[in-house]
Structures are given as structure tokens and as C-alpha cells.
Amino acid sequence: MSRLVIISNRVPAPVKEGAASAGGLAVALKAALEERGGIWMGWSGKSSENDEPRPLSLTEEGKVTYALTDLTGKDVEEYYYGFANRVLWPICHYRLDLAEYGRKEMAGYFRVNRFFAHRLAPLLRPDDIIWVHDYHLIPLAAELRQMGFRNRIGFFLHIPWPPADVLYTMPVHEEIMHGLAAYDLVGFQTDHDLENFAGCLRREDMGDAIGDGRFTANGKIFKGGAYGISIETAAFAEFAKKAGSHHMVQRARQSVKDRDLIIGVDRLDYSKGITQRLDAYERFIVNNPAHQRKVTYLQITPKSRSEVPEYEQMQRTVAEQAGRVNGALGTVDWVPIRYINRSVSRPILAGLYRLAKVGLVTPLRDGMNLVAKEYVAAQDPEDAGVLVLSRFAGAARELKNGALLVNPYDIEGTANALARALNMPLEERQERWRRMMDYLMEHDVSRWRDDFLNDLTA
Numbered sequence: 001m002s003r004l005v006i007i008s009n010r011v012p013a014p015v016k017e018g019a020a021s022a023g024g025l026a027v028a029l030k031a032a033l034e035e036r037g038g039i040w041m042g043w044s045g046k047s048s049e050n051d052e053p054r055p056l057s058l059t060e061e062g063k064v065t066y067a068l069t070d071l072t073g074k075d076v077e078e079y080y081y082g083f084a085n086r087v088l089w090p091i092c093h094y095r096l097d098l099a100e101y102g103r104k105e106m107a108g109y110f111r112v113n114r115f116f117a118h119r120l121a122p123l124l125r126p127d128d129i130i131w132v133h134d135y136h137l138i139p140l141a142a143e144l145r146q147m148g149f150r151n152r153i154g155f156f157l158h159i160p161w162p163p164a165d166v167l168y169t170m171p172v173h174e175e176i177m178h179g180l181a182a183y184d185l186v187g188f189q190t191d192h193d194l195e196n197f198a199g200c201l202r203r204e205d206m207g208d209a210i211g212d213g214r215f216t217a218n219g220k221i222f223k224g225g226a227y228g229i230s231i232e233t234a235a236f237a238e239f240a241k242k243a244g245s246h247h248m249v250q251r252a253r254q255s256v257k258d259r260d261l262i263i264g265v266d267r268l269d270y271s272k273g274i275t276q277r278l279d280a281y282e283r284f285i286v287n288n289p290a291h292q293r294k295v296t297y298l299q300i301t302p303k304s305r306s307e308v309p310e311y312e313q314m315q316r317t318v319a320e321q322a323g324r325v326n327g328a329l330g331t332v333d334w335v336p337i338r339y340i341n342r343s344v345s346r347p348i349l350a351g352l353y354r355l356a357k358v359g360l361v362t363p364l365r366d367g368m369n370l371v372a373k374e375y376v377a378a379q380d381p382e383d384a385g386v387l388v389l390s391r392f393a394g395a396a397r398e399l400k401n402g403a404l405l406v407n408p409y410d411i412e413g414t415a416n417a418l419a420r421a422l423n424m425p426l427e428e429r430q431e432r433w434r435r436m437m438d439y440l441m442e443h444d445v446s447r448w449r450d451d452f453l454n455d456l457t458a
């Protein structure tokens with residue numbers, strides 16, 4: 001079996017498979033690497049002071065080599081913060097208004113991709129299968145092809161892909177589209193993203209879908225598909241079952257005694273719709289006085305990409321908003337919103353999801369949204385909670401038969417869905433949950449990985 005080479009901007013620490021701290025994606029990809037042997041390459045997360053040389057730091061773990069590279073401060077500024085997170089991230093999340101184009105940042109993005117390709121090249125064997133992840137590294141295959149590599153190379157985009165009208169506002173859209181066409185397989189989260197991609201090819205007569213999941217562009221044929229990413233459903237459910245004994249989860253349970261818990265868990269990111277969600281919760285409380293002092297909304301939100309001005313601004317906006325709602329609606333013995341700016345460990349998170357009667361997941365746009373899937377997997381079948389889910393999350397396409405779907409821009413509608421969730425009879429909650437859980441047991445992260453790799457190697 002050929003070796004597998006994975007490249008992603010962030011590389012998880014080389015901890016053992018199944019370790020409590022590792023997310024499902026890391027566990028699933030590590031399992032594939034351990035089976036085939038291979039390399040996981042990416043950025044170390046550090047920036048070095050001087051420009052060169054930046055040797056790869058190699059760590060061997062059984063048959064897997066972790067290859068990490070530092071970037072210079074300028075690289076991080078231009079490639080990571082500048083182009084990846086101030087151009088591609090907003091554009092792919094349909095936020096034209098937030099995209100900040102700069103020639104320097106665009107050049108930095110392509111330069112760092114070339115640098116990755118040059119660092120990777122000496123480690124590659126001719127029959128290695130290469131799998132590149134996410135928007136930071138779209139041009140990587142084109143760089144490798146230019147260096148003469150003929151390996152199978154696949155790409156998976158973890159975030160949404162926008163329609164042509166949105167993408168083509170980006171000055172270097174052509175280079176980005178050519179970058180994607182250099183892969184043998186391009187994977188998206190949903191059919192909708194895949195259709196948008198086909199539309200982008202057609203718009204400038206660059207290529208088209210030609211059936212059977214194949215596309216043409218630049219006189220070349222390549223494959224494209226939708227592969228919805230998922231979680232380790234069974235393992236996460238097991239975590240949640242056991243999490244009740246954790247003292248933090250016990251303390252949380254004690255603190256919400258006699259109250260219904262609503263939970264929101266997201267990176268502090270404008271795509272997650274946190275401000276609209278807080279508005280909807282406030283509206284729900286105002287519209288439903290019977291629920292006053294009977295609910296607690298816990299929003300767990302670690303800071304993210306704080307050097308990007310929009311994210312920094314958001315930290316202030318959300319903190320002020322939570323403070324304002326608590327000030328306006330709180331009473332001497334009730335705080336309506338508990339707002340926490342930290343990560344929590346996966347076992348505790350699983351326990352908190354299970355405590356919550358409602359999982360409130362309302363991104364304005366999201367590639368998939370794993371929190372929605374984790375919330376479902378963590379529920380107690382005897383007393384299942386309700387998932388209130390944005391129709392603009394990739395997960396909505398998979399969980400629509402069980403979740404209450406909402407339009408996160410419709411504050412009144414989301415407030416009504418919250419009321420419906422909290423008043424839902426047990427039988428309906430169980431039925432809805434069972435439909436989602438059956439789907440997630442069948443479509444877990446291992447299946448996502450295997451479907452993608454089978455198509456790439458076929």
C-alpha cells in the first residue's frame with residue numbers, strides 16, 4: 001500500500017490514537033497514517049526571527065513522521081493572517097464586505113505555498129498519495145506539479161465554497177481556480193459547495209462538470225466530490241456517557257439545578273452568528289416570561305485569530321452584548337448568559353453537551369459545523385436534548401430530519417425555535433434524536449476519510 005502524505009496548516013501534536021485531547025479529525029487521519037505509514041507536514045505555529053534557513057523539524061512516531069516548519073513573522077502576517085484569514089476565509093463565508101485585498105498578502109500566500117512544496121519535495125516518493133487540507137494550501141499541488149511531481153494529489157476544503165458572483169470579486173480568483181484544477185480530486189463538504197465550484201468553472205469558460213463526478217479545466221480532467229466531514233460518533237457518545245463523573249461536569253450540573261441549560265460552543269468568529277444568537281436568546285426571554293429564571297444559556301467561546309481586526313472587534317462586541325443582556329434581564333439570583341472565553345477539554349465538553357436541553361448552533365455560514373454533530377452524539381437517549389441548527393451550516397443538509405432548522409438572520413424565528421425546543425415533549429425529542437444519531441453512527445469521520453481516500457486512489 002502506498003504511503004500517505006498529509007499537509008495542513010496546523011498539525012496536531014503527535015499524541016496517541018484515541019487520546020482524550022485529540023479531535024476526531026486528528027484521530028481519523030492518524031489512524032490512516034499509522035496503517036499506511038507516511039508523513040504529516042505543516043506549520044509549527046511558531047515564527048522564526050530570521051528569514052532563512054528554516055529546516056523541517058522531524059518527529060518519528062512508529063510509521064508516521066511529523067514534519068513541522070517554522071514560518072517567518074512576515075510569512076505569518078501575509079500568508080496566514082493576511083490572505084488566508086482576511087481574504088479567503090471571508091470570501092468563502094460569503095462576506096465580501098470583510099475581505100481586505102493587498103498585493104503583499106496575496107504574494108505572501110503563494111510564496112509560502114511554494115516554500116511548503118520545496119520543503120516537502122525531498123521527503124516524497126513517486127508512489128506516495130498526497131492529501132492537502134484546507135484553504136491555506138490551495139496552490140500546493142500546482143507548485144508540486146511545476147517541480148515535476150506526478151503523484152496522486154487530493155485536496156479537501158473544510159470551509160464552504162462560494163458562488164461565482166462572490167468568488168470573482170477576489171483579484172486572484174483565476175490563480176486560485178487553476179490551483180484547484182491541479183489536483184486529481186477536489187473534495188467539498190456538501191453538494192451545494194460542489195455546485196458552486198462547477199458554476200465558478202463555467203462562469204469564465206474555464207471548464208465544466210462532465211458527469212460521473214468529473215470536471216475539465218485547463219485541458220485536463222480531474223475529479224470533484226462532496227464528502228461531509230464528521231466526528232468519531234461512537235467514541236464521543238462514550239465520552240459523554242462517562243463524563244458525568246467528572247467534577248467539573250458535576251459542578252456545572254449543580255449550578256443549573258432546576259434550570260434548563262442551553263449551550264453554544266464556537267470559536268469567536270464572525271461566521272458563527274454569535275451576536276444574532278444572543279439577540280435571539282434575549283428575544284426568547286422577553287417573549288416568554290414563563291421561562292425567565294428557568295433557563296441558563298452557556299456560551300463557550302475561545303478567542304481565535306485575535307490579530308485580525310474583525311476578530312479583535314468581535315471580542316469587544318460579544319462581551320458587551322452579553323453584559324448588556326445580563327444587566328437588562330438578570331435578577332439578583334439569576335444570570336441569563338454565562339459567557340466563557342476559554343477552551344474546555346473534550347471529556348468536559350461532552351459532559352456539558354449532555355447536560356444541555358438545547359444545543360444552539362446558528363452560524364451565518366459554515367462548511368459543516370462539528371459542534372452540531374458532537375451535541376447530538378453526546379445526548380442521553382432517555383432524555384435527548386434538541387438541536388437548533390442554522391440552515392446555512394453544512395450539517396443542516398445531513399441533520400435536517402431531526403434538528404429544528406432556523407435562519408440565523410431571523411431573530412424572531414430563532415427565538416420561536418428555542419421556545420419550541422424547550423417545550424418539546426420527550427417522545428418527539430427522542431424520535432428526532434434517533435434519526436440524527438442513526439445517520440451519524442453510519443456517517444462518522446472514518447467513513448469520510450475512507451470515502452475520500454478510495455476516490456483519490458481509485
Ligand code: ADP
Pocket residue numbers: 023265266267300301302342343344345346349368369370371372374
Ligand atoms: P470550526 O472548525 O470553524 O472551529 P467546527 O464546529 O466545525 O468549527 O469545529 C470546532 C471544533 O472545535 C469542535 O470539535 C469543537 O468541539 C471544538 N471547540 C470549539 N470551541 C471549543 C471550546 N470552547 N472548547 C473546546 N473545544 C472547542
Ligand code: G6P
Pocket residue numbers: 010134158159304305
Ligand atoms: C477551521 C478551519 C481550520 C482551522 C480552524 C481553526 O476549522 O477550517 O483549517 O485550523 O478553523 O482556526 P485556526 O486559524 O486557529 O487554525
